[in-house]
Amino acid sequence: MSLPFLKQLGIGELSLPICTGARHSGDDSDGVQESFSPADGKLIGKIGKAKQSDYEHVVATAEKAFLHWRSVPAPKRGELVRQIGVKLREIKDPLGRLVSYEMGKSLQEGLGEVQEMIDVCDFAVGLSRQLYGLTMHSERPDHRMYEQWHPMGIVGIISAFNFPVAVWAWNAMLAAVCGDVSVWKPSKKAPLTAIAIFNAIGEVFKDNDVPEGVMSYIVGPGAVVGESMINDTRIPLISATGSTRVGIRVAEACARRLGKSILELGGNNAIIITPSADLKLTIPAVVFGCVGTAGQRCTSTRRLIIHESMYDQVKAALIKAYTTVRIGDPLDTTNHMGPLVDTGAVKDMQDALESARQEGASIIYGGEVLSGAGFESGCYVKPCIVEAKNEMEIVQQETFAPILYLCKYSGDVELAIAQQNGVPQGLSSAIFSTNVLEVEEFLSTRGSDCGLANVNIGTSGAEIGGAFGGEKETGWGRESGSDSWRYYMRRQTNTINYGKELPLAQGIEFDV
Ligand code: NAD
Numbered sequence: 409m410s411l412p413f414l415k416q417l418g419i420g421e422l423s424l425p426i427c428t429g430a431r432h433s434g435d436d437s438d439g440v441q442e443s444f445s446p447a448d449g450k451l452i453g454k455i456g457k458a459k460q461s462d463y464e465h466v467v468a469t470a471e472k473a474f475l476h477w478r479s480v481p482a483p484k485r486g487e488l489v490r491q492i493g494v495k496l497r498e499i500k501d502p503l504g505r506l507v508s509y510e511m512g513k514s515l516q517e518g519l520g521e522v523q524e525m526i527d528v529c530d531f532a533v534g535l536s537r538q539l540y541g542l543t544m545h546s547e548r549p550d551h552r553m554y555e556q557w558h559p560m561g562i563v564g565i566i567s568a569f570n571f572p573v574a575v576w577a578w579n580a581m582l583a584a585v586c587g588d589v590s591v592w593k594p595s596k597k598a599p600l601t602a603i604a605i606f607n608a609i610g611e612v613f614k615d616n617d618v619p620e621g622v623m624s625y626i627v628g629p630g631a632v633v634g635e636s637m638i639n640d641t642r643i644p645l646i647s648a649t650g651s652t653r654v655g656i657r658v659a660e661a662c663a664r665r666l667g668k669s670i671l672e673l674g675g676n677n678a679i680i681i682t683p684s685a686d687l688k689l690t691i692p693a694v695v696f697g698c699v700g701t702a703g704q705r706c707t708s709t710r711r712l713i714i715h716e717s718m719y720d721q722v723k724a725a726l727i728k729a730y731t732t733v734r735i736g737d738p739l740d741t742t743n744h745m746g747p748l749v750d751t752g753a754v755k756d757m758q759d760a761l762e763s764a765r766q767e768g769a770s771i772i773y774g775g776e777v778l779s780g781a782g783f784e785s786g787c788y789v790k791p792c793i794v795e796a797k798n799e800m801e802i803v804q805q806e807t808f809a810p811i812l813y814l815c816k817y818s819g820d821v822e823l824a825i826a827q828q829n830g831v832p833q834g835l836s837s838a839i840f841s842t843n844v845l846e847v848e849e850f851l852s853t854r855g856s857d858c859g860l861a862n863v864n865i866g867t868s869g870a871e872i873g874g875a876f877g878g879e880k881e882t883g884w885g886r887e888s889g890s891d892s893w894r895y896y897m898r899r900q901t902n903t904i905n906y907g908k909e910l911p912l913a914q915g916i917e918f919d920v
Contacts, residue, residue: 411505411509412502413501413502413505413506413509414452414453414502414506416499416502417499417502417503417506417604417607417608418604418607418608419452419453419506419600419603419604419607420453421453421454422436422440422453422454422455422456423453423454423455423456423600423603423627424455424456424603425441425455425456425457425458425462425626425627425628426458426462426465426466426624426625426626426627427603427606427610427624427625428465428466428469428470428473428620428621428624429473429606429610429613429618429619429620429621429622429623429624430610430611430613430614430620431610431620432606432610433462433465434456434458434459434462435456436454436456436457437456437459438456438457438458438459439456439457440454440455440456440457441454441455441456441457441596441599441627441628441629442454443455443510443597443598443599443600444750445509445510445512445785446511446512446746446747446748446749446750446785446787447508447509447512447737447738447739447746447747447785447787448737448784448785449784449785449786449787452509452510452600453600455599455600455603455627457627457628457629458626458627458628458632458633460632460636462626462628463626463628463632463633463636466591466621466624466626467562467591467640467642467643469620469621469624470562470589470590470591470621470622470624471561471562471621471642472619472621473589473619473620473621473622474559474561474562474588474589474621476619477559477584477587477588477589477618477619477622478558478559478587478588480587482536482537482539482585482586482587483536483537485536485584485585485587486532486533486534486535486536486537486585487533487616488584488612488613488616488618488622489529489532489533489536489581489584489585490529490530490533491612491615491616492529492581492609492612493525493526493529493530493533495608495609495611495612496522496525496526496529496577496605496608496609497526498608499522499604499605499608500519500522500523500526501519502604503518503522503573503601503604503605503608504518504519504520504521504522505518505739506518506600506601506604507521507522507572507573507598507601508738508739508746509738509739510572510597510598510600510601511569511570511572511597511598511601511749512702512704512738512746512747512748512749512787513570513701513702513704513738513746514700514701514738514741514743514744514745514746515738515739515740515741516741517700517701518738521571521572521573521574522573522574524574524577524578524872525573525574525576525577525581527872528574528577528578528581528582528872528888529577529581531581531872531873531888531889532581532582532584532585533585535582535585535893536585539557539585539586539893539897541554541555541556541557541899542554542555543555546903547913548905548911548913549907549909549911550905550906550907550908550909551903551904551905551906551907551911552903552904552906553901553902553903553904554901554902555899555900555901555902556899556900556902557586557894557897557898557899557900558587558897558898558900559586559587559588559897559898560586560588560644560645560668560896560897560898561588561589561642561643561644561645562588562589562590562591562642562643562644562645563579563580563583563588563589563590563591563643563644563645563646563647563896564590564591564593564637564638564640564643564645564646564647565579565580565583565590565591565592565593565647566593566630566634566637566638566646566647566648566649566650566654566658567592567593567594567595567649567650568595568649568650568651568706569595569597569598569749570701570704570705570706570749570808571649571705572594572595572597572598572601572602573601573602573605575649575672575887576592576594576602576605578872578876578887578888579592579647579670579887579896580592580623582887582888582892582893582896583896584622584623585893586893586896586897587897588645588896588897589621589622589623589624590622590623590624591624591625591626591637591643592623592624592625592626593625593626593627593628593630593633593634593637594625594627596627596628596629596630597749597750599627602625602627603625603627606623606625609623630654634654635661638657638658638661638662638667639661639664639665641665641667643667644667644668645667645668645669645670645895645896646658646662646667646668646669646670647669647670647672647885647887647895648669648670648671648672649672649673649706650672650673651673651674651806652673652674652806652833652881652882652883654673655671655673655674655883658671659671659883668895669884669885670877670883670884670885670886670887670895671882671883671884671885672706672876672877672878672882672883672885672887673706673833673878673881673882673883674706674806674808674833674835674881674882675706675707675708675710675806675833675834675835675836675867675878675882676710676711676804676805676806676831676832676833676835677697677707677708677709677710677711677833677835677836677837677838677858677867677868678709678710678711678712678713678827678828678831678837678838678867679693679694679697679709679711679712679713679837679838679839679840679866679867680713680714680817680821680824680825680828680837680838680839680840680841680850681712681713681714681715681718681722681840682715682718682821682824682839682840682841682843682846683715683717683718683843684841684842684843684846685718685840685841685842686840686842686864687718687721687722687725689840689864689865690722690840691722691725691726691729692729693709693838693840693865693866694709694712694726694812694866695726695729695730695733696866696868697709697866697867697868698710698791698810698811698812699730699733699744699745699791699810700745700868700869702745702746702747702748702789702791702809702810703791703808703809703810703811704748704749704753704808704809705868705869706835706836706882707835707836707860707867707868707869707870708810708867708868709812709838709866709867709868710806710807710811710812710813711798711803711812711813711815711828711831712812712813712814712815713798713815713816713817713824713827713828714814714815714816714817715816715817715818715824716816716817716818719814719816722814723772723793723795723814726773726793726812726814727772727773727793730773730774730791730793733745733791735778735788735789735790735791736782736783736788737782745791745810746788747785747787747788747789748787748788748789748809749787750787751785751786751787753787753808753809754777754786754787754789754809756807756808756809757775757789757792757807757809757810757811758775758777760802760805760807760809760811761775761792761794761811763801763802764794764796764800764802764803764811764813767796767800767801767802768800769794769795769796769797769800769802769803769813770794770795770796771792771793771794772793772794772795772814773790773791773792773793774789774790774791774792774793774810775789775790775792775794775811776789776790777789778790789809789810791810791811791812792809792810792811792812793812793814794811794812794813794814795813795814796813796814796815797815798813798815798827798830798831799830803815803831804831804832806833815827821839821841821846821849821850822849822854825849825850825854825855825856828856829856829857832880832881833878833880833881833882834857834858834859834878834879834880834881834882835858835859835860835877835878835879835882836858836859836860836861836862836867836868836870836878837850837856837858837860837861837862837867838861838862838863838864838865838866838867839856839861839862839863839864840864841863841864842864847863850863851863857879857880858878858879858882859875859876859877859878859879859882859886860874860876860878870888871889872888872889873888873889873890874888874889874890875887875888875889875890875891875892876888876889876892877892
């Protein structure tokens, strides 16, 4: 495969399974992992499979690197991240193309994802001078108390296929300025994007004399590499992005060794449309939320909870808008929607639609698998609109595909909020309303129970400046902006006695 962007990114026919910064190693003696494009079904490249000895090498190298990296001043660590950001700017176009080609999102979204990496680098550079702790007044005379934040060690990053590069950057850049080192296991559905990044940033490590091991990747199956990581006591923090099923496995393994975890798992995101909603804003937000990334964003809109007075109007407007969605090659910028990631995802979508039918839901638009010229990979589907009820079993689940369930409510917004919250997941939510009372109710303590709650914008996507994450089955912890950095550091409370007495706390007298 000799696509120009692969050449620009240094991706040949066979890539090595591990890299500890600038040095790639490992081999293909244990077989290879192949990466196919869902856009045209073609083989993009092969990667040797990592062995247990490769895993040991990566973690031992990271452990050694941490002993050095933790003592580098944080702003100097930020300088490395700044230079990585510069490198990412240089490869934004080819990397965005590879993201699009390897996992199927539209080129615009592929480029947007790389932009997100660049933005998080900039954010982390600023953060490297702002890792603040608090001081507090001691109850004892001549004592000073404060807290400081120290680097934690190795951060294990496990990423999902749908944001194959941005999730790594959210974690690795914050970890790096916090003085941690990171080991990344990319998704086996999009491993070449990881290799492309390290091909580019290797120079930055070399130019700055950064020891091997500050940032690494290892390509291998979740059940081998992933399992080794989550059970490894040398890795104090695992940040895992993926399905709730895998997240529960990660949580169990980490909890058994009292390791920490950040879990960014499945969502089942709803938009509430109230009688006062401005449909000029609502309809495009819904269509992008459901069809963007072919419904394969954790924040994709999966449910609409529509007031009965608006229902027919919204339904008609959506069907009309869906007929204009152009589906096809994700690298062709005239298309809105590319393929699903693989034929397994297509089958999951078809199975979900069958379950919906059996539960009495009606498919009112789309859902078919597309065939014919341009659709040979078998991964293209028509986005689908289904009339359903929130309590149906299939509506309670996250199906990672462009299926939108329309549900109705009557009465006050409280009833819509109850439906919105009435699923096991808690990632993203939105309300379209111009009524301040409804909006405030939605944002109140009785309102949305999700990690993200938006007003007059959709559920899909988030800015890197905010803390990103969810509640309930979506997991725990936050990534990216705000004070998410605290998850990557250990907090230490310090008490200093600068007096000549030794007063005990709580007034305790202890004469010896
Ligand atoms: P997945 O759960 O199949 O895989 C996620 C990652 O976990 C992969 O790298 C996989 O190899 C690894 N893995 C599998 N078994 C493992 C094990 N036993 N131990 C350790 N790691 C293991 O998910 P996917 O299909 O790649 O991604 C889609 C899912 O990710 C959806 O549910 C989506 O909602 C979720 N997601 C969530 C967020 C978020 O921020 N909340 C973001 C992106 C994706």
